Amino acid sequence: MSAPNVVAGSTIQQQQPDPQSGETTQTKSKLIEGPPGKPQKPYFDDIGPRNVTAVVGQSALLNCRVKHPGDRTVSWMRKRDLHILTSSIHTYTGDGRFSVRHPEHSDDWDLKIDYVQKRDAGVYECQVNTEPKISLPIMLNVDDAQASIAGLSEIYVKKGSTISLTCTVNVHSTPPSSVLWYHGHSVVDFDSPRGGISLETEKTEAGTTSKLLVTKALLSDTGNYTCMPSNASPASAVVHVLNGEHPAAMQTSSGQHCIPLITVCMLMLLMLFGR
Known part of the structure; x- marks a missing residue:
């Protein structure tokens, strides 16, 4: 008789005859846990705008939502000079106008730029250090205050x-x-x-x-x-x-x-x- 299909970690019941009385008894046994499922890979939940416009002197917020990051690190890089601005919740620039917004237990890793200047215009990349690396480019346009x-x-x-x-x-x-x-x-x-x-x-x-x-x-x-x-x-x-x-x-x-x-x-x- 072929073995029944069972789920790892579940409990099954078996009926066995008693050799002395001839009566059948039920026994329970727990199956050995099978290997865990393959973890989901990180990906971008691309819900924010890929093209953002700010006015000189305003604040700009570039959205990046990463699903299932696991133990991977989310970073922001300025494309024109390949400067890493933030990594995880830490900032790696002497320009205090840049910061990362990551509410606890959320998937959001937003880059905030205060007091935007014309020189801030350009492409910024939200990156996850997977293998291979994945990135989400966002274009920041800066208009003159008028x-x-x-x-x-x-x-x-x-x-x-x-x-x-x-x-x-x-x-x-x-x-x-x-x-x-x-x-x-x-x-x-x-x-x-x-x-x-x-x-x-x-x-x-x-x-x-x-x-x-x-x-x-x-x-x-x-x-x-x-x-x-x-x-x-x-x-x-x-x-x-x-x-x-x-x-x-x-x-x-x-x-x-x-x-x-x-x-x-x-x-x-x-x-x-x-x-």
Whole structure:
């Protein structure tokens, strides 16, 4: 009779006759443990982006999730100079902006770069020292911090109305220490005898917003206005203060705009020649 299929480590029951009484008895025996199953090889759980963009001054996080690492070591290498930045939870660079994020008992080995600079752009590899070695390349792109003024680059307002300019800076981890406003080549003076000039600044996760308000606009308020953050490229808009009605892009008190000047001119020409 062939032996039954059994699982290593399980218990089986056997019936054996008693040689004296002739009755059968049941005996239990435990099978010898078989060889353990082959351990799973480490692999990357490729759930994070392979192309990451950060803004100068922000923090960048490069994700690396390694499944079944076992006793293998996870490292991060900068591709351009083959510099090992981290190995396991240890950092091997004098640049304190680099660190590895590995929550206890997790599969995540994320590289964090604080206060990103333009020179940090390039390929970084998450590596596991298997045989052969496996690696996950991630491209880091670094953009300049940039200010922007909402709306049109040229704004038309009526004399006596309010000029409203909103400047946004796309840096949130390290917001600008200051945002200056210039009218022409001069810094806007909020304490000038003219009065009626104020500034509202708000810092959120999306960045820093600076809103310049100039009430009771004068003809002398016409000119170029520049928003200049301490850690980002500036942005400019030209304001035209008009004396009376004018077929132009007029800014309302809410900061919205009407039809641009070129559109109004085209409509007038069509009406003139269409007669």
